[in-house]
Amino acid sequence: MSRNISASVERRIYAESMGRCMNPECKVELFKESGDIMEKAHIIPYCDTKDNSFENLIILCPNCHTNFDKNGAFSVEDVKTWKRIREDEFVSFFSKEYDTFEDLKSEIVPLLLHNQAIFENYYLEAKRELWDISEGKILSNNRILRSILKQNSKLIQNHSEKSYSNLAIVQKFLLHIDEFEVTRLSKEKLRHVLFPVEINSLFGIEPLKGSFLPSVESIESLIAVLQDNGQFETIVLGVDNPYIQIKKDSISEKIYLNDTPRLRQMYYDNNCFRQVNVRFDSLNFALKVIKSRGLKFDFLDTNNLKEIIVNGVKIVFIYEYCLSKVKLFQLSPEEKCVILNLHNWNGTSCISAEAYELAKEIKVKLLTMDEFYGYINSINHKR
The missing domain is CATH 1.20.120 (Four Helix Bundle (Hemerythrin (Met), subunit A))
Known part of the structure; x- marks a missing residue:
């Protein structure tokens, strides 16, 4: 009868070993840089049973295999016990539930x-x-x-x-x-x-260039958590790969905002998912336009990414299908600030006539995205 061991049984005993000799007093690493030293041993000799089952096979290092087969250092019951011990070790160690x-x-x-x-x-x-x-x-x-x-x-x-x-x-x-x-x-x-x-x-091994998660408010919430933990250093927006820079255990690291799985997990861990009011991709695009004109911007507060200062002018970003008079009143904007509606799907109708009238009264400037380009160019020329 063939001594060939089926592929399925080989897979099971390899996995059972977890890469170490099954003798609990040995546990030597079986995968060395110089090669694989694992050996398959029959618990009850094959010549007696013709048994190539999982239950009758065990992975050992060469020394333990020799001591079992030729030197009689271990009994059959000893070796059967090793399989049970390894199973118990596996269940005990790898069934652990982590807190975070x-x-x-x-x-x-x-x-x-x-x-x-x-x-x-x-x-x-x-x-x-x-x-x-x-x-x-x-x-x-x-x-x-x-x-x-x-x-x-x-x-x-x-x-x-x-x-x-x-x-x-x-x-x-x-x-x-x-x-x-x-x-x-x-x-x-x-x-x-x-x-x-x-x-x-x-798991933070290598960033992935995915799509941006839409909510600016979620990023603001995450920044607040990182600040509370003493980990926040800075945020860089208006670039192709915007990121938050954090410092943990004296090591600085960039969390890219298009590294979708990682950022999504950080939102989940820190309860930072927030409803979308301003879309992040639209905000970052507007900030890229500002930088492309050679202008610099500063956030008034990194907890509020929707308000910046450019050449002494305060710009407030909103995202409304149609900015109404009521919504503008609720914003309570400061005099001489600029309010840019990033939502441009509605064309010139993304700002209502009533909102424009109120803006004149309270001395603020309202811009659509189409108007924004010319406005930024005018600021650039005044420098």
Whole structure:
């Protein structure tokens, strides 16, 4: 009878080992830079049972394998117990529930980085032999990642619409893990669910250039939280990749505002999701126009990104389909300030005639986006 072990059984025992010898007194790392030292051992000899089942197989290092098979240092019951101990260890350690996403992140990131290093150094560098060896370590790391993420899914931002959901990203990653395990030993290794790069964004490993989340108010709320935590340094807007710069544990870091999964998670963690009053992409575009004219702007308060000073002029940004007299009155604008309606879908009708009349009375200037370009040019010429 063939001693060949089925692919499904091999996957299970590789994953069960978590990359370490199953002897609880040994636990030596089985994936070395020099190669894979794992050995498959039959608990009850194959010649006696012809048994290649998962229950009769165990992963050991060469020393423990020799001591079991040839030196009689361990009994069959000892080795069976090792499998139960490893299962209990796995359940105990990796069923832990974390209190915060940051705690979860501290466990997840090293595993993701390890997998990334193996992939980049071996697969992308076409070192096929080393890649084949090290895939087992990825399999082991993935089993840990799967368990931790499933146990702590409540910490991941979620939305009923998958395109707005970080949990949907995690679920795709888990599907990728399962497919990676299933196809590891196949010759073709055709994988349809590739590693979702959004995972690296979510856990702060590598920013992703996504779309802007619409709410300026959510960004303002996040800035207030970061200020309270002593982490906020500055915000840079009016550029292609606007960002908030924070400082944590003496390390400065840029949080890009188009790094969608990460920003979405930060909003969720800090309860910063706010209804959209002013759209961020429209605000950032207007600020880019100002910078493109060689002008500088300053925020009156970083907790309010909708008010700036340009050449001594206060500009207030709003986003209204049609600015009414009532809405203008509610804004209570200061004399000589400029109010720019970023909502230009309604053309010249985005500001009502009554609002223009009130603006004359209270001595403020109202602008549509079309009028804004000429106004900024006029400011630039007066410098």
